[in-house]
Amino acid sequence: MSSALAQDGASARLRVRLEEEEHAGLAFAFRFRLIALGTVAVWLLFAAGPARVGVGVGACVTMMATAWLVYAFRASPHARALQLAVTVIDVTVITIGTIVPIPGAENGLWLEQVFGRRSLFLYLVIYLTASALSYSVRTVILTGAASLVALASSFAWTALDQARMSGIDLPGVSELWPVARSIFARLIGPGFVTPEAFLVQQLIFMTLCTGFIAVAVWRARAHLGRTLMAEGERNNLARFFSPNLVDRLAGGRHDFEVARESKATVLFVDVVGFTRLMEGQPPQQTIDFLRVFHERMAECIFGHGGTLDKFIGDGVMATFGTPDAQPDDETRALRCALDMVRSVEDWNRGRRTRGLPAVRIAVGVHVGPVLMGAIGSRNRLEYSAVGDTVNVASRLEHLARAHDASIVASAETLAAAVNSGGFTAGDSKHFRPVGAVQVPGRGEPVEVFVVPVSGRATR
Structure with a gap:
């Protein structure tokens, strides 16, 4: 249930992000179109004849205006309907502006030139390609469909216009194609290509362009989606695991909501006398203190490959061996505890120079079976360890x-660290035996080793 909710939330955020990209794409396409149309208009002033300048520049100005409409109303609820209408208008303007004869020109001359140069086809391909800037698959497909209709319509328009100018009686529908074929055979020229191939070739080319561009945009959107999901998953994992584990876990398929039992080493650390230390201090100073403390403790945990389970007020809980147990979990946990003591000692040197009281911490470490899983409400889950091992570590x-003492570790933890071969005699010398102690809430006593406060945890 919670997994589905999390997925729905991620999908909703992805939809919002893609909509933002579409809006940004429309803005980019608007600016790019203004530059392109302006360039075309200037080129027409020099390249087109006097009779065609008005038609060409008028078409450019019209398309600039429609581009502005799409840009201005991109956030409107009716933006998609407006974009549909503007696409149809743009394709119509391109078609009319390309094949309408020059005023006063010889009958049929302009259409012969249009089909000989394939001007309409090329302009439509350029317009279709530019639609990819919108970052919308829907826009690309819509533009391609409108361009296909424009090509077929211009073919019929030209055939009918040539028949009219040549004085050919328009036959019935069943006899229209032979007449159209003879007309286009004359326009295209003998030995060039058949009218059927001429039309089908352009339609197929335009269809393929539409498909390729739509797929390219779809792949770009899919890549953005995967990137956002992966980054979100990585950021979520980074809250719990050390950086060296995040990449490995993000690429795997761990179901963190399924509870499972495993062996782990649990570490608790908090500030001794925190209430008295912060007594009379402004709230912001207390928050600043906790941020520095938490940052130092997290750095030690991640530095030894541990998992940050949670912050508990002025305390921190960490686990070693989650989500996967390692042979040196106990070694890394005890070395992390020693590093925490050293880190606070370094911190205290700076605090003393500012006239601030020294900070003392207490660390408890215990190894044993834990139950790992996501706990909490469906609106806020937390991946955490629970069980007797956790309770004992907290009591220590x-x-x-x-x-x-600065550190209290169970004998099982120290023995496992020494047996792993990673915990050397130099590490063990910091710990001295205390014997069996009664742990509140537990029937059997626990044999422990401690690192005294007076004994500096040297490197």
Whole structure:
């Protein structure tokens, strides 16, 4: 249920992002079209004859106006309907502006030139290609369909116009094609191409252009969607896992909502006497303190490949061995605890120079089976570890105060770290045995080792 909701939320954000890209694409297409149409208009002033300048420049100005309409109303609820109407208008303007004869020109001369040069076909291909700038598959397909209709309509228009000027009686529908074929055979010229091939070739070419451009836009949109989803997933994972694990997890298919039991090393750390330390301080200063503390602790956790489970007020919970257990989980957890103590000692040196009181932390570490899964409400899930191991690690962290210790670790954790071969004698020398201690809420005592507050955790 929650997975479906999360997916729906991601899909909704993706739709919004794609709509934003479409709006940005329309704005880009508007500016590009103004430049292109302006260039064409200037070129027509020099290249077109005096009788064609008005038609050509008029067509450019009309298409500039329609482009502005699409741009101005791109955020309107009726933007798509307007775009449909503007596309039809633009294709019609291109068609009329291309094949309408020059005023006063010899009958049929202009159409012969149009079909000999294929001007309409080329202009429509350019217009279709420019539609890709809209970043909308719908716009590309619509433009291609309108261009196909314009090509077929211009073919029929030319045949009828040539028949009229040649004094040919218009036959019935069944006899129209032979007459049209003879007319286009004369326009195209003998030995060039058959009228059927001439028309079909252009229609097929335009269809293929529409398909290729639409697929290109679709692939671009799909790539954007995959990129956004992957980045969102990566950012979500980065909240919990060390950077060296994020890329591996983002490329896999872990179902974090399915609970599963695994072995893990759990670490708790918090500030000793936090309430007294912050007493009388402004709220913003308390927040700033917590941000610095959390940042330092997170850096230690991620530096040793741990998973940041949660922030708990002035405390932090981390796990080592999630989502996948590693042979050196206990070693990395204990070294992380030692690094936390060193980090706070470095922090305290700067605080003393500013006349601020020293900070003391307490760390508890325990290894054992945990139940991993997404817990919380369907609107806010949190991937976390629960179970007896978590409770014991939390109790050991609280016991640090009674034993005047910075770190309290269970004997199982220290033994597993030493047996893995990664926890050296130099690491072990910081810990001294305390023996079995009674952990609140647990029947059996736990044998622990501690790092005293007075014993500096040297590197």
